[in-house]
Amino acid sequence: MLTPHSGQRGPADHERRDQIIAAANEHFRHYGYNKTTIADLAEAIGLSKAYIYKFFESKKAIGEAICALQHDSMRAVLQAIVEDGKSASDRLRRVFIALARNTVALFFHDRKMHDIVYFAMEEEWTPAKAFRGWLRGIVERLIREGRDSGEFERKTPIDETCHAIMLVLQSIHHPLLLEQHLETLDDDAATLANLVLRSLAP
Amino acid sequence: MLTPHSGQRGPADHERRDQIIAAANEHFRHYGYNKTTIADLAEAIGLSKAYIYKFFESKKAIGEAICALQHDSMRAVLQAIVEDGKSASDRLRRVFIALARNTVALFFHDRKMHDIVYFAMEEEWTPAKAFRGWLRGIVERLIREGRDSGEFERKTPIDETCHAIMLVLQSIHHPLLLEQHLETLDDDAATLANLVLRSLAP
């Protein structure tokens, strides 16, 4: 058994998990993924190192959880944009900008998150993959809505359109590419959004 | 003086340069940039290490020369495409494909060139910058010709259009991004070309 069954006393499993994640989130942000040790996390929650492994099978798994957390907040931002009832074009454009800003923030502001974001991409961590899948869903939804409302053209197969947009989004979202033009990313995102929107015109 | 003046006897300066470049080209392809030492090159052309520095100020300079060579062959390919008299759309699409194939070739076929290509991008080597500048010129030319012939729309400022296309091209051309989807790059290039062409429709 990886996780202990919850007994009479003591916090439930998920609470322990949450404790660990909270500690990890703090430590990773403060010291970075590499500089944070499992022992640090154990000490932070006042339990032994070994016990951490009852809830997470590896340090990587904790990293993935934090990575997922990161993506969750991004999802919330994008979800809000997608559901605000504006036109599909407008929402798509703002998805571009939001994605760019989020990535910039991760690199500039939260410098210590750099290594975890990097890892996530390089090693194809599942949350990153999942986020891409989710993002594709969002894009597809916007495209469909835009087509339904007559904003967008309908000839191109929807899969191709989505795939193309995801490729373009990658150049905004991808941390590797990003380091090279952080300063202009906001503008670039807008420029790319314009290009995509023109390509969607009926 | 960096380069010796040509005297009565012995090969002229530019021949020595060419010798060095030829040796470097061979060695870099065979062993990679990192594994090739200046001493190796010196031995290959039967001269001393110190003498190399009469023609190139640093190893980096030799790397840049090879990088430039690389770009020259790419330029030739693209130039041929641009001047073949077909429609602007067709040529632009083929520029996308050619760029993708070239980058794939560099990574897959000529595996040892990996590090030099990587360096060129990471450290902003001048030939790479120059190539981007040149490429932008090519793109601008195609856009202008397409606009003149009525193939492309004319409302968007030409600078914005070019910039956007360059950003999209980056995701095909950039080695960092590339490693992750080498297998599908050919298709992706076509998909992106279609998107860009739709965005250019009048």
Add this chain to the structure above:
DNA sequence: TTAGTGACCATATTGTCAATAAGTCACATT
């Protein structure tokens, strides 16, 4: 005067090994 070099220096790279951290497990405590 010019083609060319050996010997030299400073720095980057690599190898080594002890210290630290990840990850496991039998067992103690409640």
Add this chain to the structure above:
DNA sequence: AATGTGACTTATTGACAATATGGTCACTAA
């Protein structure tokens, strides 16, 4: 039975010595 741990093995890291490499210069030979 459930919560929890100390002590252990294996994988990574860090610091430092040894080596290799990039780069310079005074100098020789024709």
